[in-house]
Amino acid sequence: MTGDSPSPRAADRFVRALAGVLLAVIGISMAASLRPREIARRWRLLDRSLSGAPISAGEGTRFWFDPAYAEFLEDLRRRVPPDATVAVLVPRVPDTYAYAAVYELAPRRVVDGARVSEADYVATYRTEPRPMGDPIAQGTLWRR
Amino acid sequence: MTMAVALLRMWLALAATGAVGWSMLRLFGGGLTRMERTAWSLALGLLAQSAVFAAWRLAAGGAGAGRILFGDALVVAASLVLRRPWADRSARRRNPEDLRAAVVVLAVVAATAWALFLVQAVAEPMWATDHLAIWGLKGRLAFLAPALRQRLFLDPALAWSHPEYPLLVPLSLAAFAGLVGAWNDQALALLWPACELATLLALAGFLARRVARSAGAGAAALAALCFPLYGALNVGTAEVPLALAFVLVCCALLDVLESDSSERLARLAAASLFCVSVKQEGSAFVLFAAAVLYVRLRRAPDRSWRAGAGALLVPLAVHWGLLRLVTGPQARRDFDFALLLPHRWPALPARAATVISRLVGTEAVAALVPLLAIAGYLLVTRRGIGDSLWPVFAAQLGCYALAFTLSAFGPNFAIDSAFRRLVLTLFPSFTLLLLARVPLGSGVTHTGRPPSVVPPNPEGMAL
Numbered sequence: 216m217t218g219d220s221p222s223p224r225a226a227d228r229f230v231r232a233l234a235g236v237l238l239a240v241i242g243i244s245m246a247a248s249l250r251p252r253e254i255a256r257r258w259r260l261l262d263r264s265l266s267g268a269p270i271s272a273g274e275g276t277r278f279w280f281d282p283a284y285a286e287f288l289e290d291l292r293r294r295v296p297p298d299a300t301v302a303v304l305v306p307r308v309p310d311t312y313a314y315a316a317v318y319e320l321a322p323r324r325v326v327d328g329a330r331v332s333e334a335d336y337v338a339t340y341r342t343e344p345r346p347m348g349d350p351i352a353q354g355t356l357w358r359r
Numbered sequence: 360m361t362m363a364v365a366l367l368r369m370w371l372a373l374a375a376t377g378a379v380g381w382s383m384l385r386l387f388g389g390g391l392t393r394m395e396r397t398a399w400s401l402a403l404g405l406l407a408q409s410a411v412f413a414a415w416r417l418a419a420g421g422a423g424a425g426r427i428l429f430g431d432a433l434v435v436a437a438s439l440v441l442r443r444p445w446a447d448r449s450a451r452r453r454n455p456e457d458l459r460a461a462v463v464v465l466a467v468v469a470a471t472a473w474a475l476f477l478v479q480a481v482a483e484p485m486w487a488t489d490h491l492a493i494w495g496l497k498g499r500l501a502f503l504a505p506a507l508r509q510r511l512f513l514d515p516a517l518a519w520s521h522p523e524y525p526l527l528v529p530l531s532l533a534a535f536a537g538l539v540g541a542w543n544d545q546a547l548a549l550l551w552p553a554c555e556l557a558t559l560l561a562l563a564g565f566l567a568r569r570v571a572r573s574a575g576a577g578a579a580a581l582a583a584l585c586f587p588l589y590g591a592l593n594v595g596t597a598e599v600p601l602a603l604a605f606v607l608v609c610c611a612l613l614d615v616l617e618s619d620s621s622e623r624l625a626r627l628a629a630a631s632l633f634c635v636s637v638k639q640e641g642s643a644f645v646l647f648a649a650a651v652l653y654v655r656l657r658r659a660p661d662r663s664w665r666a667g668a669g670a671l672l673v674p675l676a677v678h679w680g681l682l683r684l685v686t687g688p689q690a691r692r693d694f695d696f697a698l699l700l701p702h703r704w705p706a707l708p709a710r711a712a713t714v715i716s717r718l719v720g721t722e723a724v725a726a727l728v729p730l731l732a733i734a735g736y737l738l739v740t741r742r743g744i745g746d747s748l749w750p751v752f753a754a755q756l757g758c759y760a761l762a763f764t765l766s767a768f769g770p771n772f773a774i775d776s777a778f779r780r781l782v783l784t785l786f787p788s789f790t791l792l793l794l795a796r797v798p799l800g801s802g803v804t805h806t807g808r809p810p811s812v813v814p815p816n817p818e819g820m821a822l
Binding site: 230233234237238240241242243244245246248249253254257258260261264265267270274275276277279297298310311314315317318321322324325326327330333 | 361363366472479481482483486490495496499503514515517520545577580584586590591726728729732735739740786794
């Protein structure tokens, strides 16, 4: 080995450090999507959950599109028997209205407005025209 | 039931699942590190737990904690009764130059990132759209609804919930709900941090065994920092379990490429079954893995590709047959397969061009910094044991591009709604390829020879 050229050991160390830096760049690029405020908010929600306090629909994310909709579904769950079919008339957009209804009301069979003839109950959310039946939280419920 | 009690029960349910998986792994887990054993235990436990739940649903219409634990006990007893037919005691590579300080720092990074995902996962009830519309919905129906087949697969009102999708995630959720005693969305969300932990442990353990501890810790840290995957948006969906499945398939395949003992082949089969049971993309990954195994081994002296290919493809075929039996014929609403008919071929080039231009012009540009860093990393590192898997990843991305081209909703909509999610699911297993190339600070490198013909190196020194 001559004195002019760097030792293989030093070159090896440099390449290894460069590889480490490049891996760090990949990691930092990935981690950049982290939102500390969002983590802090979720930490507070978790802390409250563990202490027994319920999380309201407005605080959570499931009903981000319309927190009042949670009240409607909760009331429906209380009133409609688990083995019934219920037609839920809700806005078409966003589609999470329909998905949340089917999920929250399971095991009840939930159908949309096109299948009202298959339903034992028809529930209409407050945003929809021509509500039928008795008033419930944020809407109406009609037993067919 | 309070949230604290539900969380505690879910921890215990996960521990029971791990114990079931551990007992099964006893039969074919020889040579694995403790970290790998923990990861495999969760995957095997989830397979067993969902099978136990499904069996009880079929036999008795439902399953509570007592029945599931009884089924678990039978699985554990059967595993203990069976004699270990094989004893793979492959030498673990120990590297004296491994940087202990770097390992500690990287482990702390991984643990911190995992803790952040844990907080995000259980802070509130699961809310991801795919959870409400697909995975969680099916789990709730499996747990709560009578006439399950009618509701899951035959109800026209739920045609949008993808009745054709694999069922491991919904059945696991239903089994855990049975063990917890109620469907508690927050407690059940613990499954996702558990899957992430298993993924990180599998990466760290495999690379520690085959390359160096620092490489394992590096891969675990890098994967854990993938917050777009390990974030609240993916809690309740199949992406995080699928990332674990990809890692397990990669690890098992690399072990089989090195030598195909019966234990390694059994692990490959288990990884294949887990992968295809989580999500449809898992089947494509397994098919490409089988193709790579065939190409690597077909000319290797004293090796046969048939056993490895069988270990990958038989579980895929069995799963496909069972799913088809249960679901019946189902339309694949996401794809317009009529595009493959000759009279529609003229539409394909324009669609393919749209896909390529979106992937290269928009998606790749948006990820330019990490992509350049990856390219630079590949330039300054030498081949590693994971390099045999590059074609699997390339083919998987090609498969996604083809799927976007055939999307029934148009290529742009499909790319916008799915591409990043799909790529992120591959990222943890991709870190295995990256970190296998240069064991940081260890001096261990591979010369580029296929792993199947790399001679044993018990000293752990540079090959």
